[in-house]
Amino acid sequence: MNLNKLKNRVHGNAIKRSVRNDIKSMDEYFVLIHYEVSLALAVDINGYWFAKTEFASYLFDWLKVKYDDDCIEDFLEGYGSNIKDTFEDKLANVIIRTLDLCGYYEVDINKIINKCEIDNPFKHAKSIAGKLLVLHNLITYAVTNDNDYRPGQGKKYDETSIVRIIMATLELAKQLNINIEKHIEISMIYKEKRN
Numbered sequence: 001m002n003l004n005k006l007k008n009r010v011h012g013n014a015i016k017r018s019v020r021n022d023i024k025s026m027d028e029y030f031v032l033i034h035y036e037v038s039l040a041l042a043v044d045i046n047g048y049w050f051a052k053t054e055f056a057s058y059l060f061d062w063l064k065v066k067y068d069d070d071c072i073e074d075f076l077e078g079y080g081s082n083i084k085d086t087f088e089d090k091l092a093n094v095i096i097r098t099l100d101l102c103g104y105y106e107v108d109i110n111k112i113i114n115k116c117e118i119d120n121p122f123k124h125a126k127s128i129a130g131k132l133l134v135l136h137n138l139i140t141y142a143v144t145n146d147n148d149y150r151p152g153q154g155k156k157y158d159e160t161s162i163v164r165i166i167m168a169t170l171e172l173a174k175q176l177n178i179n180i181e182k183h184i185e186i187s188m189i190y191k192e193k194r195n
Contacts, residue, residue, distance in 0.1 A: 001181050003099070003109040003166065010096050011103020013192055026157065030143045033097045033165065037135045040090035044128050050086040051178065059083070063186060072193055079190045083183070091173055092183040094135070096191075098165045105157070112163045121168050122175060131172055138165050 043049075050059075063078050083089055102109055121138065125131045142161035173180035 003113070006184070007099040007103045007107070007109055009188065010099040013188065014100045014103070017191070027143070029097070029101055030139060033094060033101075033139050034136060036090050036093045036097060037132050037139070039085075040087055040094070041129055041132050043085060043087045043090060044132075048086050050083050050088045050183075063189075076190065076194055079186060083186060084190070088173075088178050088180070088183045089187060091169055091178065092180060092187045094169045095166055095180065095184060096187060098162060098169070101162060102159075102166075105159070107159045107162065109163050109166065112160055113167065116160055118164055118167045120171055121164075122172060128176075131175075135165070135168055135172065138168050 059078065059082055063075055063083075099109075101107075121134050122131045125134050138161070142158060142165060170180060173183075
């Protein structure tokens with residue numbers, strides 16, 4: 001997955017849909033990323049996983065056919081009633097929101113990945129709740145890693161810490177056997193076509 005290319009697509013879509021106009025500060029943006037992680041825990045507790053649906057393996061292909069055939073209404077309904085707001089969708093949203101943040105600040109994700117070692121942050125977390133808590137910690141660290149941080153005062157952020165959020169979420173998806181690339185792709189199509 002080319003994260004810089006995906007970042008540009010995500011950020012371009014956010015600009016097109018005026019998502020940025022609703023976000024007043026960096027603090028708000030990081031809270032929204034935290035919110036997606038919290039929603040992932042809520043849908044896990046309720047057992048709302050896409051992978052647990054009986055036709056999960058066929059739905060991606062069906063949605064792609066509907067999208068390719070310009071049956072946008074069928075696509076939007078299929079996504080909305082089967083994938084939207086599942087655990088996998090929430091993890092995809094963590095990545096999408098973080099990619100948008102990287103796009104806003106023109107972060108070269110691939111350069112950061114190549115220059116630093118990003119290990120498995122979940123080695124001591126056994127439960128899904130524990131793994132999501134690790135993600136919350138990484139998000140908080142990205143916000144507070146600057147000694148001069150003052151909420152609401154235009155914080156200068158740490159690019160490496162922000163990229164770690166993406167990499168950790170990708171690692172979590174891998175550990176849980178989630179095809180996160182498909183979920184990101186289908187979520188992006190939904191976000192691009194729903195308006």
